Every structure is written in structure tokens, then in C-alpha cells.
Amino acid sequence: MRKPDPNMGKDRVINNKIKLRKGLWSPEEDEKLMKYMLTNGQGCWSDIARNAGLQRCGKSCRLRWINYLRPDLKRGAFCPQEEQLIIHLHSILGNRWSQIATRLPGRTDNEIKNFWNSTLKKRLKNNTCTFSPPNNSDSSEPRDVVGGIFPVHDHDMMTLCMDSTCSSSTSMPPMVTGNQFDPFPVLNNRYDMTGTACLFDVPTCLTQGAMGEAFYGDFGILEPGKIGLEGDFSLPPLESRSIEESNAVNNSIEMKSNNNHYNNTCLSNTDQSYKVGDMFGLENHHWQGENLRMGEWDLEGLMDNISSFTFLDFHVE
DNA sequence: AAACTTTACAACCGCTCAATC
DNA sequence: GGATTGAGCGGTTGTAAAGTT
Numbered sequence A: 001m002r003k004p005d006p007n008m009g010k011d012r013v014i015n016n017k018i019k020l021r022k023g024l025w026s027p028e029e030d031e032k033l034m035k036y037m038l039t040n041g042q043g044c045w046s047d048i049a050r051n052a053g054l055q056r057c058g059k060s061c062r063l064r065w066i067n068y069l070r071p072d073l074k075r076g077a078f079c080p081q082e083e084q085l086i087i088h089l090h091s092i093l094g095n096r097w098s099q100i101a102t103r104l105p106g107r108t109d110n111e112i113k114n115f116w117n118s119t120l121k122k123r124l125k126n127n128t129c130t131f132s133p134p135n136n137s138d139s140s141e142p143r144d145v146v147g148g149i150f151p152v153h154d155h156d157m158m159t160l161c162m163d164s165t166c167s168s169s170t171s172m173p174p175m176v177t178g179n180q181f182d183p184f185p186v187l188n189n190r191y192d193m194t195g196t197a198c199l200f201d202v203p204t205c206l207t208q209g210a211m212g213e214a215f216y217g218d219f220g221i222l223e224p225g226k227i228g229l230e231g232d233f234s235l236p237p238l239e240s241r242s243i244e245e246s247n248a249v250n251n252s253i254e255m256k257s258n259n260n261h262y263n264n265t266c267l268s269n270t271d272q273s274y275k276v277g278d279m280f281g282l283e284n285h286h287w288q289g290e291n292l293r294m295g296e297w298d299l300e301g302l303m304d305n306i307s308s309f310t311f312l313d314f315h316v317e
Numbered sequence B: 001a002a003a004c005t006t007t008a009c010a011a012c013c014g015c016t017c018a019a020t021c
Numbered sequence C: 001g002g003a004t005t006g007a008g009c010g011g012t013t014g015t016a017a018a019g020t021t
Helices: A027-040 A045-051 A058-069 A080-093 A097-102 A109-126 A202-210 A243-248 A299-308
Strands: A012-014 A017-019
Touching: A027 A045, A027 A058, A045 A058, A058 A109, A080 A097, A080 A109, A097 A109
Parallel strands: none
Antiparallel strands: A012 A017
16 A cells, blocks of 8 residues: 655664664565564564564564464455444444454454444444434434444434334334433443444344344344343443453442433443443343343353354354 | 545554563 | 563554545
8 A cells, every 4th residue: 555665664773773664564574574474483573573684673573464464364345244243343342453353354453443443433423313302203214224333423422313123123122112212322322432433232233123124234133042141131331341351340330220210321431330220121130130240241142143144154262 | 737635554652461580 | 579571452643545626
């Protein structure tokens, strides 16, 4: 894409030290690194940089290898199926690009991140729906929906956009019942506290859409039963925490049942203690009675369902 | 055709975490 | 237990290429 800066790659000697090169990699550097990696394999990156005769820091070599030179990289445009999968995974995992990348063979976290930021995010944003407030809502009005994604305007973060598919579902959770509008949609919008695209929780989507039409186009639907849950549910945000970390903070996460109030809607990313009102009047064992701990929701099980994206011949770890 | 704007993505930066000393 | 080092991650930047005016 970009041509290497003719001056950028030149070694510069400052204070008798060869200054490490920065910027775009030249084909020669690529060749050196590639050759070295193929003959010696991966090791200490700073050693690799030195031994391969590159005036690059190990970090730079690592990045170049991982994001560009690795032989198993797919490269090229993302196919629609991959797009869908990214959207799906992002709705579950948030900005955990590396985790998303592990589920997209041949794609790197950087690639996916760039694709998301430059293309998908914008596309979702542009597909702003035309949701009207409950009082004057027009259910016949078409809604812009792309593959189960319900973008919102930046200025309207708290406005939940409903797909007619969802709103016509007979298995509608209390969030939307007929013209009833969830006053606290953010609880069901696991993504984007910063105001770009806004996605439903995948499980929420499922509860709304899976019973009727498939939410994920040709890839089939994710059935709550398959992901270790028997009914409606929602996921707390995962941003800025690994799954392991999330499990570690199990005890700080309270999801208390409270039949008549959607109380406490604070989902600040920095506040890991969420009290979630009884969004759905659930009776399944995950929601009954006492606190639901985060570890009880089966993220791995959820991720297992990626296997329903049959276009990919891989299995989720 | 030139100037300007937008898009796409490679690469860098800063941070965290884990291993080692 | 603290310091150091390396790996890895996510956010951000820089810029070539493409598109538009």
C-alpha cells in the first residue's frame, strides 16, 4: 500500500549507535525477516532482530511478522461471512481484537481492528435506524438493520433502535412488549459506551430474533439452550477485561432480581459492580433468586456457538 | 489537472502482565 | 519483594492511494 520512505529505511548512526529503523518495512527487510523466521523459527524477538541483520527493534519485527509476513495469513478483503462473524464476536467480546482474531483463521488482530474501525463501525453508524419514541412510533416504518445490528445515532445513545423483526417477535422479552419501550436500553446494549455503533447483546438478539427469523443471516441461529442458558438473558459488558479477569471479578458482579424495576442502569466500564434489574422476569435457574455470578454465564459455551458459522472450517478453542 | 478530502491500513506507542534475576 | 525484560494487547497516528470537487 504505502511505499517505504526512501530515507526512512536508512540506517542512521547517532552517538556511535546504529539507530533502529522505524516506519515502513522495505522488501529487503521483509525478506530478511521472513528467511530468518522460516529457518530458525520464533524465539526472542530482540535476538531475531539482531540475528536477522535488521536494524529494527524486536517489537517491530514481531509486529511485522504477525501482521504481515506470517505464511498462514489470509490477506485480502473480508468476505461477508467474516464480516458477520466479526460483528458477532465483537458484540460478545468487545474490543478484544486478539481474541476475535483467534476465531478468524488467517486474520490478525490488527487487521480486524482496522477493518472494524475503518469500515464496519462506519457502516453500522450509517445504518442509523429511524426509531421513533413509543408515543408516536410507527411500527410500519422501515428500520435499517444489518445482520442483527442496530446502530444508533451518536446523539441518541440511549435510544434503542428496534428491528421490526424483533418487535414482532412473540417471544419478546419485557424490554419491548408491543409499544412498550425499554426505558433503559443500555442494559441490553452491551457495546459502545463511547457513542458509535450500538449492538445488542447477542443473547438479547437471540431472545428477540432467534425464535423467529435467524439473526445471523445464513449462518443459522444461536440457540440459548446450546449456550448453556435456557431462556432470556443478557451479558454484562466485557470491555477492558479479559475473560479470566472477568471471572476473577465474579464476586463483584451482582445481578439481582427485582421484579418491578429496571433499577440501576449504571454500566460504567470502570465500575465492575453491576446490579441489573430483572430485565426479563426470568424464571430460569440462571436468574432465579440470588445473585448471578459472572462465571455462571457460559461465555465459552457462547463462543462454542461460533461453530454454527459453518463457513469456517475451524473449531473454537 | 490540481487541490483537497476521505479511506484503508501499516506501524508505532504506551500500557499491562508474566517470567526471570 | 523489587527491578528488569520481553511478549502481547489495544489505541492511535501517519500516510499512500483513491475519490471528489
